[in-house]
Amino acid sequence: MPKAGSDLKLDGNGKPLWLVLELTYKCPLKCPWCSNPLGFEDYANELTTQEWKTVLRDARKIGSLQLGFSGGEPMVRSDLEELVDEADTLGYYTNLISSGVGLTKDRLKELKRVGLKQIQISLQHNDAAKNDAMVGVKSFEQKMQCIEDIKSIGFPVVMNVPVSRFNIDAVEDIIKLAEYHNVEFLEFANLQYYNWALLNRDELLPTIEQLQHAEAKVNEARARLGKNMTIYFVIPDYFDGRPKACMNGWGAIHLTIAPDGSALPCQEAQTITHLEFPNVKDRPLDWIWNESPTFNAYRGTSWMKEPCVGCDEKENDFGGCRCQAFALTGDATNTDPACSKSPHFDMITSAVENARVTGRPGMPLVMRTRGAVSNLMKKVC
Numbered sequence: 041m042p043k044a045g046s047d048l049k050l051d052g053n054g055k056p057l058w059l060v061l062e063l064t065y066k067c068p069l070k071c072p073w074c075s076n077p078l079g080f081e082d083y084a085n086e087l088t089t090q091e092w093k094t095v096l097r098d099a100r101k102i103g104s105l106q107l108g109f110s111g112g113e114p115m116v117r118s119d120l121e122e123l124v125d126e127a128d129t130l131g132y133y134t135n136l137i138s139s140g141v142g143l144t145k146d147r148l149k150e151l152k153r154v155g156l157k158q159i160q161i162s163l164q165h166n167d168a169a170k171n172d173a174m175v176g177v178k179s180f181e182q183k184m185q186c187i188e189d190i191k192s193i194g195f196p197v198v199m200n201v202p203v204s205r206f207n208i209d210a211v212e213d214i215i216k217l218a219e220y221h222n223v224e225f226l227e228f229a230n231l232q233y234y235n236w237a238l239l240n241r242d243e244l245l246p247t248i249e250q251l252q253h254a255e256a257k258v259n260e261a262r263a264r265l266g267k268n269m270t271i272y273f274v275i276p277d278y279f280d281g282r283p284k285a286c287m288n289g290w291g292a293i294h295l296t297i298a299p300d301g302s303a304l305p306c307q308e309a310q311t312i313t314h315l316e317f318p319n320v321k322d323r324p325l326d327w328i329w330n331e332s333p334t335f336n337a338y339r340g341t342s343w344m345k346e347p348c349v350g351c352d353e354k355e356n357d358f359g360g361c362r363c364q365a366f367a368l369t370g371d372a373t374n375t376d377p378a379c380s381k382s383p384h385f386d387m388i389t390s391a392v393e394n395a396r397v398t399g400r401p402g403m404p405l406v407m408r409t410r411g412a413v414s415n416l417m418k419k420v421c
């Protein structure tokens with residue numbers, strides 16, 4: 041059990057129920073909202089097949105059950121099928137999180153054979169040209185073919201749509217496209233602003249009017265489609281005045297392993313620059329989860345200060361997101377500025393107000409490519 045104190049409220053009973061393996065940061069797409077680190081090209085040393093299998097076995101021993109194979113684009117790894125096979129044998133419920141690029145019918149058949157349970161495919165727009173422009177690569181036709189293949193092989197389809205100013209007005213048309221393909225689950229994932237998305241926030245953030253219109257269209261579709269399709273749409277924290285219970289609390293149920301073996305309490309945790317992230321190549325996973333200073337840094341509520349410490353919602357929202365608090369205020373123990381009780385709440389309200397201005401003159405979207413950030417810094421400085 042974690043040793044952070046008696047104030048813990050962990051609905052996984054102290055276990056890392058959710059395990060995400062970021063197999064690689066390599067990806068054929070260039071999404072300007074990517075959650076991977078801005079310097080993703082610095083992560084050259086990916087774990088080997090055997091090292092990933094050791095992670096799978098060790099995480100299962102400490103209670104991991106739900107497993108996401110993610111990236112980057114996990115299809116880049118030619119050993120994905122072997123890892124899914126190992127995970128299924130160990131008793132995991134396996135999910136694949138993919139752009140669909142590289143997910144051929146032959147590989148789908150093999151993934152089905154070795155026990156993969158669910159596939160999440162990302163889509164940016166119902167319009168092919170707009171979809172391809174948003175990810176910087178021609179990919180729409182491949183995604184459509186991939187969805188057809190997934191259905192024909194007998195997987196349920198989870199269509200994941202990262203929502204920004206560039207596609208939020210197309211929500212109704214995207215729902216029609218999902219209907220056409222008999223998609224079971226449609227998730228409109230309003231962007232969270234870290235890493236590439238934070239870099240491009242002024243260009244990506246929709247307006248409150250756009251969000252309200254999209255939510256109304258989603259509610260109409262929910263009423264019309266009933267149980268035929270489950271549609272997820274959550275008003276993002278920037279517009280809600282309430283912080284999200286990010287990761288169900290730091291070190292509560294979520295464990296991510298980065299491509300190089302660094303263990304992270306969430307996929308964005310490396311943005312908190314003063315933390316040191318233990319590596320599965322150096323330390324047992326049991327120690328990393330239960331004992332390491334990084335996983336205990338913001339566990340429970342004992343690390344909190346005002347206004348969180350005196351707030352009657354602290355057991356529910358855990359003060360919001362630690363990565364967002366650090367990114368916007370420079371102190372991860374501050375209340376998430378997305379909370380209306382935060383003294384930094386004006387950072388959020390001013391960003392929302394700025395979203396009414398269409399982009400920054402001379403500052404186009406920075407696409408996720410090698411060297412993009414250093415080139416941008418040269419341009420700005």
Ligand code: FES
Nearest residue numbers: 286306361362363
């Ligand atoms: Fe890291 Fe929220 S994304 S705690």
